[in-house]
């Protein structure tokens with residue numbers, strides 16, 4: 001036992017891989033580098049990334065980091081763009097190739113673990129964020145969940161949440177990386193240390209209009225505190241409820257009751273913000289009850305990863321893959337008219353959709369000869385495309401339910 005302890009390298013810092021270690025393939029599963037050693041010839045391969053996720057759609061993200069990871073390797077990469085809201089199979093059930101990488105196997109194989117990790121987690125977070133966008137619409141929601149995950153990845157979490165539709169993020173570094181101001185209200189600790197009403201006063205007098213949110217549930221009943229705060233600071237923008245689960249009972253009904261009492265007493269301009277363990281369903285219910293702003297944590301930051309996997313689909317120009325997968329290099333198209341997806345072999349001629357609509361290509365070449373083909377879109381532009389698509393999903397579902 002003593003000998004074993006002595007052989008463990010002392011590690012007093014954080015348990016994270018730095019960029020250099022990730023780029024060197026050290027954050028990869030060992031079997032890739034083992035298989036590399038056993039290969040006598042390096043082969044030209046086409047590797048394709050598909051997903052077994054069965055949701056109706058996902059919000060794809062994480063590509064920017066993949067391109068950074070693989071740079072300056074000599075590869076050709078085509079991909080679906082970040083922020084695409086898309087099913088994982090086409091209308092005929094063929095898996096959509098999200099990323100296609102062509103090059104020597106020695107340049108690709110040992111990076112598989114890291115490539116997948118970058119898109120699986122980011123896309124899971126973006127997808128959860130897009131779902132909350134739909135539940136909270138037309139009201140804003142914010143990513144408040146970095147405290148549930150390792151701090152080293154907080155910028156990735158906040159970026160993915162923002163791309164997926166979040167109106168802002170609470171993380172200082174996350175906000176900095178997406179060129180935004182971080183969003184925050186007041187912590188319970190401020191009410192505990194300063195006294196509740198002193199803390200309210202500080203927020204009311206020092207925060208800019210539109211951003212004055214006071215937390216009203218530190219000590220007393222929510223309704224009593226809400227009315228007391230409203231009387232003291234009638235110009236406040238939001239009152240925030242972060243009621244603990246143990247005291248919650250029916251949270252939407254608490255919000256309903258407070259909205260009623262505030263309206264009755266002429267405080268219609270004071271909005272209600274809610275936070276604390278919210279998910280898609282609770283956000284939708286609280287919105288119906290009268291909440292007009294949402295802080296969402298774990299549901300977004302710790303969202304289930306989207307299962308992507310990477311497979312060789314061609315070696316030296318010959319279509320080959322493992323069972324359960326579809327061989328050969330492919331392209332993915334979407335009909336401009338009926339919006340159906342169509343995956344076809346890259347060697348095939350592109351016809352029209354059965355409905356007569358034009359087929360538009362979704363996977364474009366994004367990286368060639370060691371560098372990106374064009375400058376990357378800003379995160380703000382990616383989010384704008386996402387919310388435009390989510391708005392069209394929302395208008396489609398409201399037309400259907402009429």
Ligand SMILES: [Zn+2]
Nearest residue numbers: 335338353355
């Ligand atoms: Zn069509």
